[in-house]
Amino acid sequence: MQIDDTDRRILRNLLADPAMAVAALAERAGITTATCWRRIEKLREAGVIRGTQAVIDxxxxxxxxxxxxxxxxxxxxxxxxxxxxxxxxxxxxxxxxxxxxxxxxxxxxxxxxxxxxxxxxxxxxxxxxxxxxxxxxxxxxxxxxxxxxxxx
Missing domain, CATH: 3.30.70.920 (Lrp/AsnC effector binding domain/regulation of amino acid metabolism (RAM) domain)
Incomplete structure (x- = not known):
């Protein structure tokens, strides 16, 4: 799968805060909430985003x-x-x-x-x-x- 700068911004922000709401993520990525949600779904379907998990120390x-x-x-x-x-x-x-x-x-x-x-x-x-x-x-x-x- 080819990813662009918008996908990279989404992924960087998800790595920084996996629990971030899609609306906040969209704002940080400079796109609409609907576009952000669709891109996240495409990244999940492609296996780039495999899941969200709690990291316990x-x-x-x-x-x-x-x-x-x-x-x-x-x-x-x-x-x-x-x-x-x-x-x-x-x-x-x-x-x-x-x-x-x-x-x-x-x-x-x-x-x-x-x-x-x-x-x-x-x-x-x-x-x-x-x-x-x-x-x-x-x-x-x-x-x-x-x-x-x-x-x-």
Whole structure:
């Protein structure tokens, strides 16, 4: 889908405030409310806008630990990826699952309330995942940049 400067203004403003009313969004984009609504619908239909969601800061809810786990899987088993991913989806503390080409096959982003909770998750839920050949854990110390903004 081709987007123009008006679409970019709409998207920039939606990124800044996803709950913004269409009338306010239209005013900021310099178009009528009806035109803004139609453009938003076209962007949704094209899959550019996939949805609106609440972003909850889990740290403020008492989750203090974030770990990125990189896995190399035993690829001699034909269903290694599918079975690993299916099992990883069942771990509630896994926030993100990504697959890669290269030395790392899968990355999990995992949160825990504290170190004791992390040890429990790691021993009881992570190390029991199927087809693990090797793993590397990277504990987050600080986030320097964490944004969903795009250079529109």
């Amino acid at each position: 889990w740290r403020r809810l008492g989750w203090e630990i974030e770990v990125s786990l990189r896995f190399t899987l035993d690829k001699t088993h034909p269903r290694a990826f599918d079975e690993f991913i299916a099992a990883a989806r069942l771990v509630p503390e896994v926030l993100e699952i990504q697959t890669f080409l290269g030395q790392t096959d899968v990355r999990l982003n995992v949160i825990a309330r504290d170190m004791e909770h992390w040890k429990e998750i790691y021993r009881d839920r992570i190390l029991t995942l199927p087809h693990i050949q090797d793993t590397e854990a990277l504990m987050l110390v600080s986030s320097i940049k964490d944004t969903t903004e795009l250079p529109l």
